Amino acid sequence: MIGALGSRVGQGEAVTDVYGEIERLRREQNAVILAHYYQEPEIQDLADHIGDSLALARKAEAAEADVIVFCGVHFMAETAKILNPSKTVVLPDLDAGCSLADSCPPEEFRRFVEARPDHRVVSYVNTSAAVKALSDVICTSSNAKDVIASIPEDTPIIFGPDKHLGRYLVEQTGREMTLWPGTCMVHVLFSERKIRELKLRHPDAEVLAHPECEQRVLALADHVGSTTSLINRAAESPAPEFIVATEPGVIHQMQRLAPEKTFMRAPGEGSSGGACEACSECPHMRLNTVEKLYLCLRDLSPEIQLDEETRLAALAPIQRMLELG
Numbered sequence: 383m384i385g386a387l388g389s390r391v392g393q394g395e396a397v398t399d400v401y402g403e404i405e406r407l408r409r410e411q412n413a414v415i416l417a418h419y420y421q422e423p424e425i426q427d428l429a430d431h432i433g434d435s436l437a438l439a440r441k442a443e444a445a446e447a448d449v450i451v452f453c454g455v456h457f458m459a460e461t462a463k464i465l466n467p468s469k470t471v472v473l474p475d476l477d478a479g480c481s482l483a484d485s486c487p488p489e490e491f492r493r494f495v496e497a498r499p500d501h502r503v504v505s506y507v508n509t510s511a512a513v514k515a516l517s518d519v520i521c522t523s524s525n526a527k528d529v530i531a532s533i534p535e536d537t538p539i540i541f542g543p544d545k546h547l548g549r550y551l552v553e554q555t556g557r558e559m560t561l562w563p564g565t566c567m568v569h570v571l572f573s574e575r576k577i578r579e580l581k582l583r584h585p586d587a588e589v590l591a592h593p594e595c596e597q598r599v600l601a602l603a604d605h606v607g608s609t610t611s612l613i614n615r616a617a618e619s620p621a622p623e624f625i626v627a628t629e630p631g632v633i634h635q636m637q638r639l640a641p642e643k644t645f646m647r648a649p650g651e652g653s654s655g656g657a658c659e660a661c662s663e664c665p666h667m668r669l670n671t672v673e674k675l676y677l678c679l680r681d682l683s684p685e686i687q688l689d690e691e692t693r694l695a696a697l698a699p700i701q702r703m704l705e706l707g
């Protein structure tokens with residue numbers, strides 16, 4: 383395994399022990415490695431901390447290391463940089479973006495917000511710094527209900543960019559909100575029909591779903607929540623089997639916590655009518671690899687850079703979220 387990785391690193395340098403080199407560089411650079419649950423299992427196992435978006439933002443806020451290696455997608459690393467302007471924040475692959483963040487271009491969002499000057503703007507953390515800068519408060523899937531509850535009842539709310547999460551929150555909180563029409567390319571692909579078929583073959587299986595899924599998929603779910611919440615439910619539930627409707631990277635931690643249980647990826651519709659399981663892997667998250675993690679630790683590149691005006695404007699709504707506890 384290590385030899386195979388070493389020979390794939392290349393870059394004019396013969397590295398035979400990539401894992402050993404990562405260990406050495408982590409100490410030498412005084413770096414902390416943060417990884418989201420959607421990262422490939424090898425990266426999760428190498429990380430100092432793994433977590434959902436909120437937990438990783440808190441770890442980034444508290445980081446004492448000089449370097450933060452963020453194994454996740456761009457908006458997550460950018461949030462770490464917003465919170466830590468003096469630290470070097472690197473992302474193994476700078477192209478690791480997010481379809482949901484991309485579905486909310488800042489200039490269009492600005493016009494949407496300016497057309498509703500009496501609204502408070504709640505933005506999901508899956509947004510660019512420029513969109514955060516247009517927001518009053520940020521939320522993640524872990525704390526969205528609390529963030530919405532912190533806004534006075536008579537104040538109208540804009541919620542963006544995920545329309546499915548937004549609709550779910552309207553249902554859960556009873557608050558009307560004006561929704562930005564964004565979606566995640568991964569979570570909209572789960573097939574209600576294929577999940578029903580799988581459930582017929584596994585009647586004891588619980589369905590676990592992330593709130594970025596469509597309403598008809600959430601309607602089948604026994605438990606809806608953030609990645610951390612889904613992992614905890616898998617460990618605590620008495621069910622022997624689970625159909626997991628989110629990025630399958632989470633299954634690594636589910637299996638670690640409950641090795642006796644069975645975890646199935648929720649299927650997508652598939653292009654030829656057959657169930658597609660690989661469709662649920664986030665193509666952005668999966669751009670990061672152990673080799674790229676090694677290279678970015680070695681070179682301290684690619685680095686997240688932000689102009690100070692945008693950083694400060696994006697910091698205020700993130701801090702409002704973190705202060706809510």
Ligand code: 13P
Binds near residue numbers: 434435508566610
């Ligand atoms: P969590 O905050 O639940 O980890 O979700 C992040 C994400 O990108 C979901 O697609």
Ligand code: SF4
Binds near residue numbers: 482666
């Ligand atoms: Fe973005 Fe969707 Fe990937 Fe999450 S799963 S990082 S929302 S594209």
